[in-house]
Amino acid sequence: MITLALSKGRIFDDSMPLLRAAGIEVLEDPEKSRKLIIGTSRADVRVVLVRASDVPTYVQQGGADLGVAGLDVLLEHDSHGLYRPLDLKIARCRLSVATRADFDYAAAVRQGSRIRVATKYTQLARDHFAAKGVHVDLIKLYGSMELAPLTGLADAIVDLVSTGSTLKANHLVEVEQIMDISARLVVNQAALKLKREPIRALIDAFGQAVAAQAS
Ligand code: PRT
Ligand code: MG
Numbered sequence: 001m002i003t004l005a006l007s008k009g010r011i012f013d014d015s016m017p018l019l020r021a022a023g024i025e026v027l028e029d030p031e032k033s034r035k036l037i038i039g040t041s042r043a044d045v046r047v048v049l050v051r052a053s054d055v056p057t058y059v060q061q062g063g064a065d066l067g068v069a070g071l072d073v074l075l076e077h078d079s080h081g082l083y084r085p086l087d088l089k090i091a092r093c094r095l096s097v098a099t100r101a102d103f104d105y106a107a108a109v110r111q112g113s114r115i116r117v118a119t120k121y122t123q124l125a126r127d128h129f130a131a132k133g134v135h136v137d138l139i140k141l142y143g144s145m146e147l148a149p150l151t152g153l154a155d156a157i158v159d160l161v162s163t164g165s166t167l168k169a170n171h172l173v174e175v176e177q178i179m180d181i182s183a184r185l186v187v188n189q190a191a192l193k194l195k196r197e198p199i200r201a202l203i204d205a206f207g208q209a210v211a212a213q214a215s
Contacts, residue, residue, distance in 0.1 A: 005064035014090035021209030118148035
């Protein structure tokens, strides 16, 4: 049995065309069923549904052989024991800094200055501001980051942006793009050794599907 860890929502939705191209049909819609383990048209392949930020843990610990996780999640998480063979080019967005329109970000990030930043991505934010020589007071949040600059909790946020409409709706402006993000295929290294043939075949099929989608 090969177990693939996916999260509900955009990762699941964007993974379906790739699975289909690899000849795998998922047998249930996770938005309609409460099942956490879903069978597929292949008797030897199943999907487990986990929180987006739990995908690396499942794959590292062998609760799943493969998984799909955003680069944001992977970089925040330690990647020990994870093989990352493929950029699936799905669930694309960027990690950015945003502030209120009336905040002078350029002045705030002059060398040696100090800024209060609210984010779910404390590791990535710390690295980003350290590279600029900016002292940062990080405030860890688990959601609704946009609220932080509006309430005076922070000067800036570091968050994912795709269309920009969430920032716009909250009168925030994207002042710096940190990196492009997309979802990656991750594989348990031990599983890759023990189930080499079928896992290799899956990686190759996904690779071909990504290439076909890109062209
Ligand atoms: O919801 P849960 O806490 O379980 O986890 P999660 O929020 O991490 O999961 P999910 O499904 O929302 O995101 C899974 C992955 O999708 C992320 O790890 C990213 O790699 C990727 N992704 C792509 C995004 C976005 N685009 C995105 N726009 N993840 C989140 N967003 C959010 C963003 O945080 C902000 O709140 O959407 C809002 C901005 O969107 P726009 O279109 O208004 O700019
Ligand atoms: Mg979410």
